[in-house]
Amino acid sequence: MSEIKKILILGGGFGGVNVLKLIQNKFKNNPNIHINLVSQDNYFLYTPMLPQVTSGLIHPNDITIPIRKLCKQAEFYHASISYIDVKQKLVTITREFDGKVHALDYDYLIVTLGSSTNFFDNENIEKYAFAIKTVEDAISINSHVIHMLESAAQTSDMDFKKELMTFTVVGGGFAGVETMGEINQLVRDSTKNFYPSIGDENICMNLVASKDFILSELGTKLGRMATKYLKNTGVNVITNTKAVNAGEDFVQLDNGKTIPGMTLIWAAGIDIDPVISELECNHHKSGKLKVDKYLRVLEHQDVFALGDCAFIINPETGKEYPATAQNSIHQSITVANNLHSIITGKTKLREFSFKSKGMMTTLGRKVAIAVVFGFPITGSIAWLIWRTYYLSRLPLLEKKFQVATSWLADLLFKRDLTFIGLIKNKYLTKVDIKSDTSSVKDFFNEN
Ligand SMILES: Cc1cc2nc3c(=O)[nH]c(=O)nc-3n(C[C@H](O)[C@H](O)[C@H](O)COP(=O)(O)OP(=O)(O)OC[C@H]3O[C@@H](n4cnc5c(N)ncnc54)[C@H](O)[C@@H]3O)c2cc1C
Structure with missing residues (x-):
């Protein structure tokens, strides 16, 4: 060669x-x-x-x-x-x-x-929902949740407080369930530690799934166990239901119900x-x-x-x-x-075939569920397996170290609730993408 x-x-x-x-x-x-x-x-x-x-x-x-x-x-x-x-x-x-x-x-x-995220051509949902696909999505959600906490702590209008404290996640797969577990923990812990005027009773967490149980990838039994755990930690798990419309302060479901609330997170399909x-x-x-x-x-x-x-x-x-x-x-x-x-000129090619040895997902503080070699595992052991496995698969030693340090800090200290707000974006005409098509002229002409 x-x-x-x-x-x-x-x-x-x-x-x-x-x-x-x-x-x-x-x-x-x-x-x-x-x-x-x-x-x-x-x-x-x-x-x-x-x-x-x-x-x-x-x-x-x-x-x-x-x-x-x-x-x-x-x-x-x-x-x-x-x-x-x-x-x-x-x-x-x-x-x-x-x-x-x-x-x-x-x-x-x-x-x-x-x-990419599939909004199924629903313009309102695309406009008003947060996706959970990119790092920008995750940062936006974090910032928005803290903004909701700060706002709810300062209003005496109880209906408005409840709207601010209502969080709806659509999607019963890994991304939706894990995001719900994380936000539930963040909001409830922060309310207890830093926002006593909000009150746990004003928090409303909803997980909407189109199938009759969540985490179908893990099987019916574990899906039901996950539902039970989420319900015990204050999440309403709404199955066999789809979100069909949304606005700034509501989510409409196909069962005729409307959830008033300022937060919709969409984890319901790929495009x-x-x-x-x-x-x-x-x-x-x-x-x-x-x-x-x-x-x-x-x-x-x-x-x-x-x-x-x-x-x-x-x-x-x-x-x-x-x-x-x-x-x-x-x-x-x-x-x-x-x-x-x-x-290299070898004639024999390999056929693709793969049997998964296990699947797992976290549900919140020190709780996960997993199927490993066909055996169901739940609770803190599954959570430890999840952390060990995913940390070991993260590329670069420095990143493993960073994640392990963040996890350790979370065990020792309370969450950081800094709300950075809108970040000023400096536009540089010399380097930022131009909206005209003149650049196409350079096609093939420049390296
Ligand atoms: C929140 C969340 C949690 C998840 N959790 C798990 C989990 O626990 N376990 C699991 O197995 N899977 C999980 N997944 C699914 C997993 O992330 C995907 O299946 C996996 O990333 C697919 O790999 P990929 O290489 O096909 O695509 P990706 O990893 O998405 O990579 C696509 C790449 O293409 C680039 N790209 C896309 N379009 C263009 C373009 N037009 N021009 C240039 N570049 C482009 C992107 O920037 C990206 O670098 C999760 C997904 C999400 C969103």
């Missing part, structure tokens, strides 16, 4: 950074391999701990890992992907810092652009970026890319897809692999192996 091969990875999430790590190892010091990675965020976000940012338990920087720290033998482009041309083998990217458009060519493409759903190839109706058993996009053998944006069928169950970090990580192993085999 003497000719230079260009590998282009799109996305710096679970799929992207794990493929990067593996192929950097496989092609260590190989001058004939050129790796590029493009991502609109210059960091990898460790989502399993994102709900803990909403409650201020950990800091945003604890779980964001600069991608450049992971690029040992790769070039990183901080840019958004605007178009993928699988025929010409070109990807058009728009630089984050000035909006200039460029094209990157490739021999092998790895598409792992994840998913696929148009850059993926409009790609010229075979798609599932969700917009996800259909792949073969080696995780190559159908009809395009030099393009691999994995993670939330790929539609991958589990050969054992005949069902789709769910959109989880665990699946993305295991798919990245198959992709890296198969790419290495193709480039």
Whole structure:
């Protein structure tokens, strides 16, 4: 192998950074391999701990890992992907810092652009709800919750106080349940410690789920146990129900009821970026890319897809692999192996198949539920397993240290309730993205 091969990875999430790590190892010091990675965020976000940012338990920087720290033998482009041309083998990217458009060519493409929040075309819900997908979402939720506490502490209008203290999370999956658990703990602890004028009786926490039990991924039994625990800690778990409308101070449900309240958090579905759903190839109706058993996009053998944006069928169950970090990580192993085999001329490719050894989720202070090797575990043991496992999977020693320190501080001290408020944004005409299209003229002309 003497000719230079260009590998282009799109996305710096679970799929992207794990493929990067593996192929950097496989092609260590190989001058004939050129790796590029493009991502609109210059960091990898460790989502399993994102709900803990909403409650201020950990800091945003604890779980964001600069991608450049992971690029040992790769070039990183901080840019958004605007178009993928699988025929010409070109990807058009728009630089984050000035909006200039460029094209990157490739021999092998790895598409792992994840998913975004799906509001199911409901404009009001999109306008009035907080999502829980990005680090900005989590910071906004934390700041908003503290704002609600400060406001409720200062009003003597009891109806208004209750509205301020009503928090509704829609979504009975991991993201929704963990976020509810975190906010419930933050609000109740803070009220007890710092806002005595609010009163616990004025707090109203609602978790709305469309299925007949929450955490369906963990099975009926554990889903029911989670419901019981949340109810015991003051959360109304509303099952078999969908949110259909929202405004500044209400959430309307499909059972005809309206919840008055200032906070709606939406964790109820995932959507696929148009850059993926409009790609010229075979798609599932969700917009996800259909792949073969080696995780190559159908009809395009030099393009691999994995993670939330790929539609991958589990050969054992005949069902789709769910959109989880665990699946993305295991798919990245198959992709890296198969790419290495193709480039080094080996004929045997590996089929993707993965059986999860366990799943777990936290529910609040020192409580989690888990299924490990088929055995259900609950309470503080599950919570310890959750913390040990997820801390061990967090990349970079310094980040593990930061998270462990934040957790320790939380055991020793009361929560930080600083409300920073709106942050002044300085606009720099020389570097900020321009809204006109003149930058497109620079396409192909500048590096
Ligand atoms: C709050 C929350 C909690 C979760 N908890 C768990 C958990 O406990 N366990 C678990 O297994 N899973 C969990 N998940 C799910 C898990 O995060 C996803 O399944 C996983 O991140 C998918 O990996 P991915 O590589 O496909 O996409 P992602 O990790 O989302 O990465 C996508 C990457 O592509 C980049 N990108 C997207 N569009 C563009 C574009 N147009 N241009 C440039 N770059 C782009 C993004 O910036 C990102 O870097 C959770 C998710 C959330 C939101």
